[in-house]
Amino acid sequence: MKLVTGVIQPHRLDDVKSALEAAGIRGMTVSExxxxxxxxxxxEVYRGAEYTVDLVPKVRVEVLVADEDAPTVVDVVxxxxxxxxxxxxxxxxxxxxxxxxxRTGEHGDAAL
Amino acid sequence: MKLVTGVIQPHRLDDVKSALEAAGIRGMTVSExxxxxxxxxxxEVYRGAEYTVDLVPKVRVEVLVADEDAPTVVDVVxxxxxxxxxxxxxxxxxxxxxxxxxRTGEHGDAAL
Amino acid sequence: MKLVTGVIQPHRLDDVKSALEAAGIRGMTVSExxxxxxxxxxxEVYRGAEYTVDLVPKVRVEVLVADEDAPTVVDVVxxxxxxxxxxxxxxxxxxxxxxxxxRTGEHGDAAL
Ligand SMILES: Nc1ncnc2c1ncn2[C@@H]1O[C@H](COP(=O)(O)OP(=O)(O)OP(=O)(O)O)[C@@H](O)[C@H]1O
Ligand SMILES: Nc1ncnc2c1ncn2[C@@H]1O[C@H](COP(=O)(O)OP(=O)(O)OP(=O)(O)O)[C@@H](O)[C@H]1O
Ligand SMILES: Nc1ncnc2c1ncn2[C@@H]1O[C@H](COP(=O)(O)OP(=O)(O)OP(=O)(O)O)[C@@H](O)[C@H]1O
Ligand SMILES: [Mg+2]
Ligand SMILES: [Mg+2]
Ligand SMILES: [Mg+2]
Numbered sequence: 001m002k003l004v005t006g007v008i009q010p011h012r013l014d015d016v017k018s019a020l021e022a023a024g025i026r027g028m029t030v031s032e033x034x035x036x037x038x039x040x041x042x043x044e045v046y047r048g049a050e051y052t053v054d055l056v057p058k059v060r061v062e063v064l065v066a067d068e069d070a071p072t073v074v075d076v077v078x079x080x081x082x083x084x085x086x087x088x089x090x091x092x093x094x095x096x097x098x099x100x101x102x103r104t105g106e107h108g109d110a111a112l
Numbered sequence: 113m114k115l116v117t118g119v120i121q122p123h124r125l126d127d128v129k130s131a132l133e134a135a136g137i138r139g140m141t142v143s144e145x146x147x148x149x150x151x152x153x154x155x156e157v158y159r160g161a162e163y164t165v166d167l168v169p170k171v172r173v174e175v176l177v178a179d180e181d182a183p184t185v186v187d188v189v190x191x192x193x194x195x196x197x198x199x200x201x202x203x204x205x206x207x208x209x210x211x212x213x214x215r216t217g218e219h220g221d222a223a224l
Numbered sequence: 225m226k227l228v229t230g231v232i233q234p235h236r237l238d239d240v241k242s243a244l245e246a247a248g249i250r251g252m253t254v255s256e257x258x259x260x261x262x263x264x265x266x267x268e269v270y271r272g273a274e275y276t277v278d279l280v281p282k283v284r285v286e287v288l289v290a291d292e293d294a295p296t297v298v299d300v301v302x303x304x305x306x307x308x309x310x311x312x313x314x315x316x317x318x319x320x321x322x323x324x325x326x327r328t329g330e331h332g333d334a335a336l
Contacts, residue, residue, distance in 0.1 A: 003204065007253050008326065017166070021152075027202075029119050029147035030167055035253035040245075054241070055254055064202060074324060081326050088326035090251075090288060090335065092227065095321060097207060100186060102120065102193045102200035111202065115316065129278070133264075139314075141231050141259035142279055176314060209319055212298060214232065214305045214312035223314065 001096040001112065002070040006061045007033055008081040008089040013059050019080035020063065025073060027112075029062040039086050056087060064099055066109050113208040113224065114182040118173045119145055120193040120201040125171050131192035132175065137185060139224075141174040151198050168199060176211055178221050225320040225336065226294040228287045231257055232305040232313040237283050243304035244287065249297060251336075253286040263310050280311060288323055290333050 008016060013030065020028060034055040065073050070093050077091050101111040120128060125142065132140060146167040177185050182205050189203050213223040232240060237254065244252060258279040289297050294317050301315050325335040 031145040093321040097205040143257040209317040
């Protein structure tokens with residue numbers, strides 16, 4: 001099993017969700033984050049002035065997938081999150097030892 | 113060292129905390145998340161109408177443990193989080209290269 | 225590629241950011257968390273009374289780095305976050321399969 005994590009522009013979340021759904025992916029975890037990349041946020045625009053210039057709001061999306069689906073999921077997230085402007089984000093992949101579905105106690109690929 | 117991560121029902125957090133404590137686990141990180149699983153949230157109930165139907169509030173719990181304790185911690189979290197209803201969540205395990213205790217600079221199992 | 229994750233005292237975030245910048249690290253993701261360590265928060269002080277005594281507010285910092293930079297980044301985060309008091313936090317390192325820069329689709333070290 002793999003965990004694909006993306007830190008993306010908040011306004012791309014709906015498209016990423018739809019794209020994952022269209023690709024047959026049936027689960028996702030979302031949370032709030034902020035950050036900066038190589039430009040340290042100075043040229044990134046975000047609505048308000050609530051955040052310091054170098055910590056721009058982002059959204060974290062996480063998808064648990066079978067090994068063979070990981071490259072596709074990465075691709076789907078990258079394509080759906082991409083605007084071509086700086087600050088579009090990062091997507092990374094981690095190998096997992098195990099996954100469990102809490103309701104049933106199923107382990108491994110059966111838990112996905 | 114392993115990192116055990118659970119995305120669970122918020123109302124199970126207190127029981128998960130108590131169960132970990134009872135199992136002798138001495139640390140935990142908690143954060144807010146939301147998400148959907150195989151039913152895309154449509155049949156999951158959550159208090160208000162503050163969230164879109166397909167992103168149901170969840171809580172993330174993370175526990176750093178020694179390798180030999182990981183299966184027990186997974187089990188404790190799963191059992192304490194389980195209600196038997198859809199949306200109960202997922203628990204996964206990742207292998208870590210290293211852990212450091214910030215106060216002392218200790219590395220590895222000594223940092224747990 | 226490695227992911228270095230720190231759960232630190234919120235008031236150390238600015239110093240951690242500056243220290244990473246001074247070390248030439250060009251990106252970081254920040255999010256909110258809370259937790260407890262070996263003392264279960266009972267002797268840790270935090271401003272208000274908004275949180276239960278055993279879940280003390282922390283900040284999570286995450287840094288994606290090339291393998292050879294991981295030990296340095298761990299060191300920089302630990303040193304900058306350290307106050308010498310209990311509750312200073314943990315820093316851990318995970319190996320990644322891949323990283324992608326969303327804007328360009330670059331993979332691997334080129335995406336860092
Ligand atoms: N090295 C890094 N470590 C951790 N998070 C990062 C890193 N680089 C970027 N991020 C996260 O991704 C978000 C978006 O980064 P960004 O897309 O600006 O990366 P970048 O490498 O500067 O690419 P670009 O040149 O397209 O802007 C940041 O706000 C931060 O949350
Ligand atoms: N594939 C997945 N990737 C990432 N997070 C997931 C995934 N599936 C579920 N989650 C997270 O776990 C939470 C609970 O999921 P849920 O328990 O509904 O999983 P499920 O596989 O649909 O199991 P069940 O059939 O018991 O409902 C979701 O809200 C989401 O945050
Ligand atoms: N075993 C653990 N698993 C997950 N998170 C942990 C663990 N231990 C500590 N943390 C996280 O790190 C934060 C700070 O922990 P803390 O620095 O108190 O660790 P400690 O091992 O008790 O060290 P110290 O003796 O210096 O207090 C906690 O609030 C929690 O978020
Ligand atoms: Mg950038
Ligand atoms: Mg479900
Ligand atoms: Mg402590």
